Amino acid sequence: MTAHARGGQQSRRPAGRRPAVDPARFAAYEAVAAVHRDDAYANLVLPSILRERDVRGRDAAFATELTYGALRSLGTLDAVLAVAAGREVERIDPPARDALRLGAYQILYMRVPAHAAVSSTVDLVRVVAPGATGFANAVLREITTRDLDTWVGELAPDYETDPVGNLALAYSHPQWIVRAFQEALGGDLDETARLLIEDNQAPGVHLCARPGRVDAVELADEVGGAPGAFSPYTVYLPGGAPGDLAAIRDGRAHVQDEGSQLVAAALVEAPVEGSDARWLDLCAGPGGKAGLLAAIAAQRGAHLTAVEVTAHRADLVSQAVRGFPATVLHTDGRTVGRDADLPEQGFDRVLVDAPCTGLGALRRRPEARWRRQPSDLPPLTRLQRELLTAALRAVRPGGVVGYVTCSPHTVETHVSVTEGTRRADIAVDFVDARPLLPAGMPGLGTGPTVQLWPHRHGTDAMFLAVLRRTS
Numbered sequence: 180m181t182a183h184a185r186g187g188q189q190s191r192r193p194a195g196r197r198p199a200v201d202p203a204r205f206a207a208y209e210a211v212a213a214v215h216r217d218d219a220y221a222n223l224v225l226p227s228i229l230r231e232r233d234v235r236g237r238d239a240a241f242a243t244e245l246t247y248g249a250l251r252s253l254g255t256l257d258a259v260l261a262v263a264a265g266r267e268v269e270r271i272d273p274p275a276r277d278a279l280r281l282g283a284y285q286i287l288y289m290r291v292p293a294h295a296a297v298s299s300t301v302d303l304v305r306v307v308a309p310g311a312t313g314f315a316n317a318v319l320r321e322i323t324t325r326d327l328d329t330w331v332g333e334l335a336p337d338y339e340t341d342p343v344g345n346l347a348l349a350y351s352h353p354q355w356i357v358r359a360f361q362e363a364l365g366g367d368l369d370e371t372a373r374l375l376i377e378d379n380q381a382p383g384v385h386l387c388a389r390p391g392r393v394d395a396v397e398l399a400d401e402v403g404g405a406p407g408a409f410s411p412y413t414v415y416l417p418g419g420a421p422g423d424l425a426a427i428r429d430g431r432a433h434v435q436d437e438g439s440q441l442v443a444a445a446l447v448e449a450p451v452e453g454s455d456a457r458w459l460d461l462c463a464g465p466g467g468k469a470g471l472l473a474a475i476a477a478q479r480g481a482h483l484t485a486v487e488v489t490a491h492r493a494d495l496v497s498q499a500v501r502g503f504p505a506t507v508l509h510t511d512g513r514t515v516g517r518d519a520d521l522p523e524q525g526f527d528r529v530l531v532d533a534p535c536t537g538l539g540a541l542r543r544r545p546e547a548r549w550r551r552q553p554s555d556l557p558p559l560t561r562l563q564r565e566l567l568t569a570a571l572r573a574v575r576p577g578g579v580v581g582y583v584t585c586s587p588h589t590v591e592t593h594v595s596v597t598e599g600t601r602r603a604d605i606a607v608d609f610v611d612a613r614p615l616l617p618a619g620m621p622g623l624g625t626g627p628t629v630q631l632w633p634h635r636h637g638t639d640a641m642f643l644a645v646l647r648r649t650s
């Protein structure tokens with residue numbers, strides 16, 4: 180069904196009868212409402228709503244685009260809604276507000292004809308907020324009077340005097356996140372804008388071809404995908420449900436962003452002298468990097484110890500490393516030296532893929548940018564520094580620690596590395612991480628740390644620092 184036909188059907192309903200709301204739009208409404216009412220995650224709640232309501236094919240694709248897009252664009256949509264409604268969005272009842280956000284998204288961002296977007300949204304409001312039908316109709320009609328660029332031009336602060344405010348409104352990110360990205364990009368506003376645009380795109384699905392079990396070229400042939408641009412293990416999947424693939428079901432591959440594969444593989448490329456058999460992943464759940472590290476460990480005669488503090492995530496790690504030389508410990512990674520399985524100086528390579536704000540993976544979690552707050556940083560950075568300190572105690576002199584975050588926020592990257600190392604009071608040298616990544620990778624900066632970017636590399640914004648313990 181085309182978007183046009185979808186809208187047309189709605190407008191032909193017999194007068195006086197309860198409107199049959201388009202199932203795709205109703206599914207999107209239920210998902211967005213659950214995100215705002217119950218703090219649900221769209222990527223978990225939407226698939227179950229689509230299943231329950233038997234919404235499939237093009238309707239499911241429409242519902243997904245609408246849900247994810249409206250959640251990502253919330254900042255811009257709410258600014259438009261407030262003007263069109265003549266009141267703060269907080270003063271609109273939640274059911275009407277969410278329905279209006281979906282209507283506004285269709286009008287401003289999707290190729291849905293305005294009349295179809297308005298009439299189908301009014302039908303939805305008639306069901307979820309019956310008293311607000313006239314109000315919704317008036318607000319939506321007002322929104323249709325300008326296109327997105329015109330609205331942004333009217334509402335965004337002047338770029339010359341307030342570039343962060345301008346970009347935040349134009350590309351729908353909170354200002355504190357735009358500022359953090361700008362800082363991590365060395366102040367470059369044009370590049371910050373490119374990142375924000377990329378953050379609003381749905382990321383492709385990447386597979387990791389587990390070394391020793393399947394080759395990336397073979398896997399690409401098997402699934403109709405393409406080998407990754409950078410990682411020798413990556414396959415880009417053209418579409419479809421990865422869970423249905425035989426290679427995933429039989430453990431030859433797993434789903435993992437190419438950036439995550441690159442930083443995990445970089446750690447095992449760092450030269451170490453002497454013993455290289457005892458590897459540790461201190462924050463392993465749900466097990467993406469542990470799965471790749473364990474597969475490489477099998478080829479190199481090494482053994483991986485994978486630590487995870489959350490029970491159900493530790494179970495996922497066990498599944499991810501099944502059949503490889505690995506031990507999973509369900510414990511706190513900060514117990515190094517107090518746990519017989521985590522001895523001081525007991526490991527040759529240690530990965531700390533630290534809990535973080537996830538600002539580098541906003542493409543994947545459409546609601547995350549609005550849920551995250553600057554106040555999340557202090558507890559996370561404290562934990563990051565404690566885990567890095569524990570990792571430095573766990574590695575033997577001459578061994579290496581890889582510190583990774585899926586956030587480019589400098590407080591979680593450079594500042595946590597500096598602080599964690601200082602507090603450990605253990606002598607370390609930075610290892611230049613750039614040569615540990617595949618030859619010829621562009622945009623890796625001046626080292627010694629590496630920051631990957633969605634707009635430069637097509638990956639999540641993974642940060643990697645590699646430290647060698649010197650005494």
Ligand SMILES: C[S@@+](CC[C@H](N)C(=O)[O-])C[C@H]1O[C@@H](n2cnc3c(N)ncnc32)[C@H](O)[C@@H]1O
Nearest residue numbers: 462463464465466467468487488511512532534
């Ligand atoms: C960024 S995720 C790791 C992702 C994982 N390496 C992967 O590639 O799938 C961080 C993990 O650290 C775990 N974690 C948090 N605090 C921890 C602690 N004190 N000790 C061990 N794990 C911890 C979290 O539960 C979470 O699973």
